Structure formats: C-alpha cells, structure tokens
Amino acid sequence: MKNYFEHIQSGIPLDDIEIIDIHAHLGPCYNMHIPDNSAAAMIHNMDLCGIDKAVISTTISFDTDIVLGNNMMLEALDSFPGRLYGACSVNGNYPELSLTELERLFKRPEVVMIKVHPYETKCKIDDPRMERIYDFASARRLFILVHTWLDNDPYGNQDMFASVAKAYPQINWIMGHSGGPYGSVHAVEIAKKVPNVFLDTTLSMCPVQQIEYFVKEIGSERIIFGTDNPYLNPKIQVGRIALANITQKDRINIFSANAKRYINFA
C-alpha cells in the first residue's frame, strides 16, 4: 500500500487501488453554474485523482425530460466505454414511460443501476406508481440509488426510504448522501435494521469522522463510494476516504469492492 498522505498532499492520483464512483451525474443543473459539465470534463476530473469508473445519470432526466436525460447519458457511455456506466433515471409521475425507458436502457450492458430522485420529481418514493418500477428492479436484483435528505424531505426522507427498502428485499438500495450531513446516525440505525441498505459517501458537507463512524457501526461492506461529479468535486471524496482512519481492506471495500460484488462492470 502506498502512502496516501503523500499522494493527497502532492496531488498524485491514487493508482494502486481501483475506485468506482456509483453516484455521478452529467450535464447542467438549473440552480448552479458548472464550469464544464461534459463527460470529457468528468473524465478529466476522475483522472486527476484516480477514479477509474463512474455510474452516471442526468438531473435533466428528473427535473425536465426523462428521455432527453437518459439519451444524454447513453451518448456519454458511447464516448467513454469502460469508464462511464449508466443509471437509468425513472420518474413515478411517468410510470409507463419509466418502464419503457427501463426496458430500452437495460438492453445495454453498460446500464447497471436505476436512479430515483423523489425530491426533484416530487413523486414520493412510496407512491403506488413506483411499484412496477420496483418490480422490474426486484426481478433483476438491481441497485437503486435514491436521493435522501434526513427528515425534511417529504418525498424521500430516510424513514420512507427504509420502509420501501424493507418492502423490496431483492433490491439493493443505496441511501443517496446517507441522508445528508445530519443524517449519519439515523442512516446507521436503518442500515443495521435493513440488510439490503447501503450507505453512500456522496456529500458536500463531509462530517468529521463520518467514514470511521460508518465503518465502526456497520462494517465497510455496505458503504459505497460516490461523488456527485460534475456537481461536486469528486476529489474531496477521494481525499477523505484515502485519509480516513480505517483499514486498507475497508478502503478497498468502499472504493470499489462492494460495488463490484454486485455489479458486472464488464
């Protein structure tokens, strides 16, 4: 194992450990300026810190047009095979269209997950219109990444997420952002009770000692590396996990082994 402190201090990419980002995006977002939101810029940022692969979805697919957003995602996958993989966006307000999109996109082996954003779509995670989407995922034992934000999100807070995860045990549920910066304790409570729940490192406000706390409480096998690239800078997540006070085995689990255990990144 290399000296990660020196790597981070010197700005040298981590090159002895595989890093897979399962929470990335693509393209513009209405409420922020992103200097370059292209797939090429994302790859450049990944290269600067040593991220090998990323699973992407677009915000456009949630807040405007699901088909347009998914097509942007597919175009990026075509441009960077072996580096970018897809999360098919779905929207409970369009249940039939979402199922059509799932059938269309999952014909592509590089589409490996589903992304749900209850807050942006204003469709609750437990809305009955989501059921056939979950049936699709359940039959294929897929990962679903859900945006969650503590208890002030009426569409997809942590408790709503937990109840849906319990109801669909065949699906691997990623609690996006692990419920936000104040949500860590409740995230751990849920992960202890619901074995098919995974915690996500993606966060802009990274609480001190959060990674160590997660590993201590639930082990490292259900913590998944994510960044929000190109909205958030992916380098911050590499830095905090590389320098976290955890074992190298834990780091390997978080950075890529957990994702690879369930997802075929062929």
Place this chain on the structure above:
Amino acid sequence: MEKIKFFDCNCQIGRVGYPHLLDVSKVNRLLEEMARAGIEEALVYHSVARYGHPPLGNQLLLDEIKGHDNLHPVWVLLPHHTGEMEPPENLMIKMKNNGIKAARVFPGRTFHGFSLDEWCLGDLLSALESVKMPLFLDIETVSWEEIYNLLIKHPNLPLIISNCSYRHNRYLYPLWDKFDHLYVETSWFMGAGTIEDIVKRFGSKRILFGTNLLRYTGTAAVALITYADISHADKVAIASINLERILNEVWR
C-alpha cells in the same frame, strides 16, 4: 515537490447543540484532525461565541488555545450600542492586545439579531477597515445585496464569505468583476472545476483555504486544492499565502 503549507481560515472549537455527528469539539481533536489532513496553522473561533454569547465565547477561545502557537484567535463581534461589547475604539485596542487579527459577525434576526447596515454596524465596520482586519461573514446570515452594499461602503475592508456553497458562482462572479477586496473560503465551495474556473478568470488571490473543522473533515478540503488542475504556485497561494498576505496587513 515541497509540501504545500495549509493555513486554514475557518475552524471552530467548542461543543454545539446540534452536531453533525460526533462530539468532536476540543482543541486536541482539532490538532489531530489538522495533522491527519496536513494542515499546519488555523484561524479559530469558538462555538460559544457563535451559538451562545460572543464575549463569553471569545474569552473561552483565548483560554483554550493558549500555548498553541499555530492556532490564531478570531473574535465574534457585536455592535456596541447595548453595552455587551465596548465601543469600536476601545474594542480595537482590546483586540490588538489579545493578538486578534480577524473577526466574524453573525447579523440577522435568526442569528445575533442586528443589522449589517451602516446605521447599526457602520462604526464597527469602519474601525475594522481602518486596521485592515479581515471580516468573515457566514453566507447563511446575509443576503448578497447586503454584501454588495458593504463592499461599496468599505472598500478597504477585506471581506471573506464563509460557508459559501458551490451554488453561489452566479452571485460571486459579478461581484468579483467589481471588487478586489472580496474573498471566499473553500470549506463548502466544492463545485467540480470551480477553483480552476475562478483562477482562470480572476486569478488565485480571491480564494482562501478553509475546512470548517471541527464540523467537516479537513481531508476533503485539502484534496480539493492539491488535486486542482492549476499551477503549484496557485495552489500554494490558495493554501496559505493569500491568507498570510491579508493577516500581515492587519494593525500596520
């Protein structure tokens, strides 16, 4: 290449009522987290000064960081009219005697309950400006219109916007077109490519390294700078030189 020196402009010690996660609040924990991230020096204020009462928190700060030469005290200030703090002239002497080189205020009804406008805070702002003491304003506590007005009225006051997020570029860029004395610290300024874009447009001198320890981790904040796609000289400037240049001007 020589290690970049990191001088953190945004640290807080002391317990808070609503922590993000763990009870990590003492000076020794700050020093541990700084060491883990490779941060050598820090400007520090006290949670009691922010969430309790500034005079009490400011004194606790001095007591708790005493003997740690790499930790530099930042006082949280109030306007003097209620008698809770000395009038600006006397306050400046007291601050100088205690080695204070930076200040914070938390205006607004839901924070310390006073106005940032001239009729309320003007005398204090002018006093800080006269000694070129940098003022930190937490973006939670002010509007961008208030920031614009302050920048116009106090052209020699270094103003550092703290906890500015990656969603604020559209406010910041037009202000940076107009004002040289506006800075942003990086603890929540985590947009992909943003550091690079700002350096390209405005140079690196407007950006100051910050972590928001002991709430956020310092390791993420350091990686934001070391992995930035900018020159080594720009990284060094952001990590410490810009802040040191501002602090060297205070009390001169």
